[in-house]
Amino acid sequence: MKNLLKSEELGLFGLCIFLFSRLPLSWWWFVGLLFLPDIGMLGYLISRKVGAFTYNFFHHRLLASVIAVIAIANGNIYWQLTAIVLFAHISFDRIWGYGLKYNDSFNNTHLGNIGKS
Numbered sequence: 001m002k003n004l005l006k007s008e009e010l011g012l013f014g015l016c017i018f019l020f021s022r023l024p025l026s027w028w029w030f031v032g033l034l035f036l037p038d039i040g041m042l043g044y045l046i047s048r049k050v051g052a053f054t055y056n057f058f059h060h061r062l063l064a065s066v067i068a069v070i071a072i073a074n075g076n077i078y079w080q081l082t083a084i085v086l087f088a089h090i091s092f093d094r095i096w097g098y099g100l101k102y103n104d105s106f107n108n109t110h111l112g113n114i115g116k117s
Contacts, residue, residue, distance in 0.1 A: 023084075097109070
């Protein structure tokens, strides 16, 4: 099952690369912004609960979906870029086992524990 889930995320990441290639932007935009959603980890400087909330906010596909709808509705390439980067980043993280966080620990995710046991 784990490999099936990873292959699904890999497929979505590949789709994001394809969709980005259709935008009239230089590739440095994609590479440069790919890890920007990790800004949500800054919440952990306040507390585990705030950190889990902010991390999950920037790593939730509902946010990416809402932004994608806005992007499609108005045709703005920067909204499109934002949606693509969010979907790509979320998939990239989940390929490596970084899922949505529980409040008790950064390592406790919906995909299981990450890091050293």
